[in-house]
Amino acid sequence: MIVALTQVLILGLPLAILLDRAASRLRLLGLSFLLGSGAVSLVLLALPRWSPVTVTAAVLALSAMLWSVAWKRRPAFGAIVRPHPADYGTLLLVVAHARAATRAFFDEWDFWAIWGLKGRVFLTHRGIDWAWLETPANAFAHPDYPPLLSLNYAFYAMQAGEWNDARLGLVTTLFGAAVLLLVRDFFDERFAAWATLGVASLALSPWVGLAEAPLIAYGTAGLLFLRSRQLLLGALMLGLAACTKNEGLTLVAAAAGALALSGRWRDVPRLWPALAVAAPWQVMRAFHALPTDLLAGPVQQRIAANVARRSEFFGALAAERPVQPELWIALLVAMLLFARHLGRERFVLFTVALQLAFYLAAFASTPKDLTWHLETAAARLLEQMALPLAFAVLSVVGVEYGGNRFRTQKEATAKYASPPRALPEHDRRCTS
Amino acid sequence: MRFLAGLVFAAIVVCGIDLRFVRELADFRPGTTLQYDRFLREVARRTPPGASVAIHVSTRRFEPDYAYYYYRAVYQLPGRRAIPLKDPDDRDHPERLADVEYIAAWASATPLPHQRVWSGNHGTLYRRAR
Numbered sequence: 428m429i430v431a432l433t434q435v436l437i438l439g440l441p442l443a444i445l446l447d448r449a450a451s452r453l454r455l456l457g458l459s460f461l462l463g464s465g466a467v468s469l470v471l472l473a474l475p476r477w478s479p480v481t482v483t484a485a486v487l488a489l490s491a492m493l494w495s496v497a498w499k500r501r502p503a504f505g506a507i508v509r510p511h512p513a514d515y516g517t518l519l520l521v522v523a524h525a526r527a528a529t530r531a532f533f534d535e536w537d538f539w540a541i542w543g544l545k546g547r548v549f550l551t552h553r554g555i556d557w558a559w560l561e562t563p564a565n566a567f568a569h570p571d572y573p574p575l576l577s578l579n580y581a582f583y584a585m586q587a588g589e590w591n592d593a594r595l596g597l598v599t600t601l602f603g604a605a606v607l608l609l610v611r612d613f614f615d616e617r618f619a620a621w622a623t624l625g626v627a628s629l630a631l632s633p634w635v636g637l638a639e640a641p642l643i644a645y646g647t648a649g650l651l652f653l654r655s656r657q658l659l660l661g662a663l664m665l666g667l668a669a670c671t672k673n674e675g676l677t678l679v680a681a682a683a684g685a686l687a688l689s690g691r692w693r694d695v696p697r698l699w700p701a702l703a704v705a706a707p708w709q710v711m712r713a714f715h716a717l718p719t720d721l722l723a724g725p726v727q728q729r730i731a732a733n734v735a736r737r738s739e740f741f742g743a744l745a746a747e748r749p750v751q752p753e754l755w756i757a758l759l760v761a762m763l764l765f766a767r768h769l770g771r772e773r774f775v776l777f778t779v780a781l782q783l784a785f786y787l788a789a790f791a792s793t794p795k796d797l798t799w800h801l802e803t804a805a806a807r808l809l810e811q812m813a814l815p816l817a818f819a820v821l822s823v824v825g826v827e828y829g830g831n832r833f834r835t836q837k838e839a840t841a842k843y844a845s846p847p848r849a850l851p852e853h854d855r856r857c858t859s
Numbered sequence: 860m861r862f863l864a865g866l867v868f869a870a871i872v873v874c875g876i877d878l879r880f881v882r883e884l885a886d887f888r889p890g891t892t893l894q895y896d897r898f899l900r901e902v903a904r905r906t907p908p909g910a911s912v913a914i915h916v917s918t919r920r921f922e923p924d925y926a927y928y929y930y931r932a933v934y935q936l937p938g939r940r941a942i943p944l945k946d947p948d949d950r951d952h953p954e955r956l957a958d959v960e961y962i963a964a965w966a967s968a969t970p971l972p973h974q975r976v977w978s979g980n981h982g983t984l985y986r987r988a989r
Contacts, residue, residue: 448967523880536927539934551937567930587876590937618868625872633879752875761867813959821871827864 431586434483438490439463439774441497446660448500450612454771457608459500459662461648464641465667467703468578472707477553479585511620514611517627519853524631528596538636544568546580547590557715571717573708575670576638592636599640599804600677603631607643618825625821627649629814633750637806641671646678647814649701653682654774658697666704673719674811676705677785678778721792740790743798746771747805754817761820764828772819779812779819808838878900895928895965898980899935902963905977905984908938913956915964921947928965961986 439459560570584590611623632640649664668675679701786808793800914932918924925945930940962985973985
């Protein structure tokens with residue numbers, strides 16, 4: 428596990444330095460893990476045959492190439508942020524999640540029937556086992572789903588020399604911890620520690636082993652970078668979200684729609700790196716004719732039939748409970764009380780709204796029993812959008828609490844040795 | 860308004876902290892393994908890579924009963940071909956036994972008329988009689 432994690436970070440760090448020179452140490456660490464995990468999955472996707480030697484050689488060769496460019500661009504490390512007491516609370520949540528994730532056997536059906544299963548099949552085959560994916564009897568494993576997480580599982584197991592369910596549980600924790608490092612850095616520093624503690628449980632997914640954690644990590648990171656107008660990094664993160672789950676693909680569309688709705692039309696075409704990163708798997712999937720069940724067969728008929736059952740649908744939806752209902756109530760109350768200030772976070776809020784609309788459309792076209800699908804997926808899907816929503820609401824409320832004093836350019840400059848490429852829109856408005 | 864914002868901020872933070880995993884920190888019991896998984900690991904140990912293994916479990920329906928045992932077998936038998944003896948329409952397929960090399964029978968009261976390889980963890984591994 429340590430060997431594999433080291434390789435992920437060695438590969439991710441130069442990418443992080445090249446893509447975000449203004450990153451603080453915390454952000455750089457989180458970004459290194461996220462970019463490194465994505466890069467490792469693309470390396471495995473590109474290699475026709477794997478062995479620990481060939482994969483390690485490919486990873487090290489790629490990282491050497493990246494380092495040869497990155498070492499010239501020394502990152503603008505700021506001062507080391509002293510931990511706030513609330514940070515220890517966040518750390519406790521991460522440690523507790525790691526322990527729970529690594530001691531339990533995986534009871535999540537979707538781990539051993541989808542994400543873990545495909546990782547294990549690929550590991551045994553020493554490459555993408557297209558024949559296995561194309562076998563109709565294996566359709567239950569959703570062969571069309573993007574493979575980033577399964578490939579990472581195969582990578583960790585290959586470098587460890589064995590498949591170990593419990594150890595792989597740590598991957599869920601690592602993705603949660605990585606995005607928390609970014610979130611901590613994106614929050615206004617006056618309340619960042621407390622706010623990060625408040626959202627930590629949303630990043631540390633209770634669905635250990637499933638693709639929820641990496642999707643939340645990449646999706647949230649993508650939206651936060653786009654919010655800060657770091658378009659390349661935002662688009663890359665969204666691309667990696669699209670390499671993780673099909674919901675990541677709709678998130679790219681939702682983010683594009685939200686950019687347009689928030690008046691940032693010109694930024695929409697600049698999301699092309701997201702599509703470029705997502706393209707290899709989508710092309711391979713199409714080439715091997717691995718269809719998505721939601722779009723297969725008579726979609727229009729299914730939608731018509733499911734829409735006719737809308738009262739049953741909404742009844743079942745009303746019976747569903749989110750993982751932390753009190754948190755959702757608090758977020759909704761905050762949104763009502765501070766509705767006139769929500770415009771500051773309109774990009775993130777529009778994205779969340781559009782993504783939830785995509786989820787409703789997915790339920791409408793489901794080939795499975797509508798109520799069953801809702802009961803098994805609704806809470807998970809809602810949780811995918813909880814972290815960016817909570818970030819946006821806490822940012823609005825936190826700034827109101829702070830007396831509407833935005834971080835000044837001087838403070839931002841002090842935090843980073845060189846100023847960030849771009850501050851969020853509202854920051855720039857208030858500092859100009 | 861500032862007081863209200865502070866109150867709401869604190870409420871979101873407090874409501875957002877999920878202590879379920881923290882409570883488990885004090886639980887020092889070792890992690891559990893399903894008996895069915897232990898059985899399947901023994902099956903994997905006693906069958907060669909590439910072997911076809913039929914999954915024999917007495918359940919009436921495919922979803923969710925048989926599906927659980929079958930999918931779990933696919934996961935726990937890497938490199939082997941797990942063969943289902945029931946299809947998603949709940950039809951049994953005993954004729955598939957003719958094409959397999961091994962039969963992993965779980966919680967089956969009646970012994971099967973094949974060569975027994977190993978028994979344990981509530982299951983029996985058979986090699987199909989030729």
